[in-house]
Amino acid sequence: HGVLLSSSRVVVRHSLRRHRRGVQDRLDxxxxxxxxxxxxxxxxxxxxxxxxxxxERNFTRAAERLHMAQPPLSTAIRQLEQQxxxxxxxRTPRQVDLTPAGELLLARGxxxxxxADEVFAAVRELDGTAEGRLHMGVAPPARLGITxxxxxxxxELAPGVxxxxxxxxxxxxxxxxxxxxxxxxLGYCPVEQPGLAYERVCDAEAVVHIAAAxxxxxxxxxxxxxxxxxxxxxxxxxxxxxxxTSAVLDACAAAGFTPKTVPDPYAHLGxxxxxxxxxxxxYPRVAFAEHLGDSVLLELVEPVTFPFALIWPEHRxxxxxxxxLGAAREIRAREGWVAAG
Numbered sequence: 001h002g003v004l005l006s007s008s009r010v011v012v013r014h015s016l017r018r019h020r021r022g023v024q025d026r027l028d029x030x031x032x033x034x035x036x037x038x039x040x041x042x043x044x045x046x047x048x049x050x051x052x053x054x055x056e057r058n059f060t061r062a063a064e065r066l067h068m069a070q071p072p073l074s075t076a077i078r079q080l081e082q083q084x085x086x087x088x089x090x091r092t093p094r095q096v097d098l099t100p101a102g103e104l105l106l107a108r109g110x111x112x113x114x115x116a117d118e119v120f121a122a123v124r125e126l127d128g129t130a131e132g133r134l135h136m137g138v139a140p141p142a143r144l145g146i147t148x149x150x151x152x153x154x155x156e157l158a159p160g161v162x163x164x165x166x167x168x169x170x171x172x173x174x175x176x177x178x179x180x181x182x183x184x185x186l187g188y189c190p191v192e193q194p195g196l197a198y199e200r201v202c203d204a205e206a207v208v209h210i211a212a213a214x215x216x217x218x219x220x221x222x223x224x225x226x227x228x229x230x231x232x233x234x235x236x237x238x239x240x241x242x243x244x245t246s247a248v249l250d251a252c253a254a255a256g257f258t259p260k261t262v263p264d265p266y267a268h269l270g271x272x273x274x275x276x277x278x279x280x281x282x283y284p285r286v287a288f289a290e291h292l293g294d295s296v297l298l299e300l301v302e303p304v305t306f307p308f309a310l311i312w313p314e315h316r317x318x319x320x321x322x323x324x325l326g327a328a329r330e331i332r333a334r335e336g337w338v339a340a341g
Contacts (some may be wrong), residue, residue, distance in 0.1 A: 130323035131160035137173035139188035145286025152264035157327035171240025188244035202337035204284035225255035232279030
């Protein structure tokens with residue numbers, strides 16, 4: 001690591017040292033850590049730990065993200081501060097805040113880790129096998145039916161690539177892919193944005209989620225969207241899921257009507273809202289468990305599908321991302337997921 005990254009680390013350490021001296025001169029404070037014994041070039045491992053804590057603003061969440069216990073993580077961050085001779089975090093009972101030095105290290109550290117991963121991956125790919133780690137976001141509707149199949153397929157077809165997944169809304173994941181916090185994402189009905197590349201993985205069959213006591217549910221037969229023209233349609237309550245809302249409106253327009261819409265006041269795929277009788281939900285079948293209790297799923301007479309797509313930075317494509325894209329295409333073909341592109 002030292003040979004490959006020495007120049008970048010010199011830049012980070014020089015910037016931190018210059019910033020720290022400026023703060024000390026203005027505020028007349030003593031250095032955070034003194035003595036040459038503690039001053040040494042930190043390992044990449046410590047930098048990864050710091051970035052996780054800085055992004056989560058919480059040691060517990062960062063430890064979960066890193067799959068480690070919290071006490072060793074706290075010890076590692078203190079070690080990093082001692083090695084740099086700078087206080088990076090302000091610890092409070094409720095959260096963790098970054099000092100100016102911490103803000104600098106977070107910005108430069110992300111760049112450094114990204115460069116390191118690219119270098120290591122390129123070296124490993126010389127033997128024809130992509131290896132490395134990728135942080136991938138997944139949309140909640142993919143949780144039950146798509147994500148397990150996708151991750152298992154990638155483990156089989158791209159065994160050198162370790163996927164670390166977390167759930168979030170598609171809009172939030174697109175921002176994180178742009179910023180570098182995520183390497184790629186499996187989004188649901190994504191609204192395409194400049195600077196990002198997209199490849200559709202699956203067109204998921206939609207069903208109508210409706211209260212079990214509703215007359216259409218009692219009928220027990222497939223329904224047409226036009227049968228629902230007088231029903232309120234529950235749509236996304238956040239702009240981060242606006243692509244799904246647009247897809248629902250487009251499907252209704254194709255059926256010849258404009259629905260009355262109700263923003264979902266809950267964050268549970270419309271589950272609670274449907275059971276409370278607030279409306280009906282048009283959603284992928286793969287997003288639902290087998291047993292729903294007080295609600296049911298109705299098939300549609302006319303097919304409606306919603307897309308799931310992989311999203312990655314347009315200008316930061318790597319061998320590991322290429323390996324996942326190749327795996328995704330093979331998974332898509334063998335699972336029979338209908339997709340274009």
